[in-house]
Amino acid sequence: MSDVDLLALVRKEINDNPNPPVLDIAFDPFDKLAVELLYVQAEALIENHLEPYREKYRSQFEDPSLFDEIVTYHKTRINDQIRQLVADCREQAKEMGYDCTEYDSSENGFVN
Numbered sequence: 001m002s003d004v005d006l007l008a009l010v011r012k013e014i015n016d017n018p019n020p021p022v023l024d025i026a027f028d029p030f031d032k033l034a035v036e037l038l039y040v041q042a043e044a045l046i047e048n049h050l051e052p053y054r055e056k057y058r059s060q061f062e063d064p065s066l067f068d069e070i071v072t073y074h075k076t077r078i079n080d081q082i083r084q085l086v087a088d089c090r091e092q093a094k095e096m097g098y099d100c101t102e103y104d105s106s107e108n109g110f111v112n
């Protein structure tokens with residue numbers, strides 16, 4: 001099987017997985033450390049989710065780095081989704097009237 005055909009097969013199998021990874025974590029979009037931790041947890045989730053595919057398919061590629069490109073694609077995709085989620089959360093807080101220019105983690109997370 002060519003690398004192109006194998007790449008299509010792996011992507012289809014990943015996309016058709018009935019149990020996609022779910023990142024179910026509460027976080028404060030104004031806490032930089034919490035947001036960074038969210039990125040780290042998301043990348044670990046992707047790595048763990050793709051590990052069975054790595055074990056099954058990576059060695060079958062003539063150029064095994066092609067499998068690494070699949071992992072990079074999924075990491076980039078989830079990072080883009082997180083970036084948008086954080087921006088949306090911050091925007092929603094501003095629309096609700098919170099003064100988001102200053103963050104105070106000792107109280108409710110917002111300074112009114």
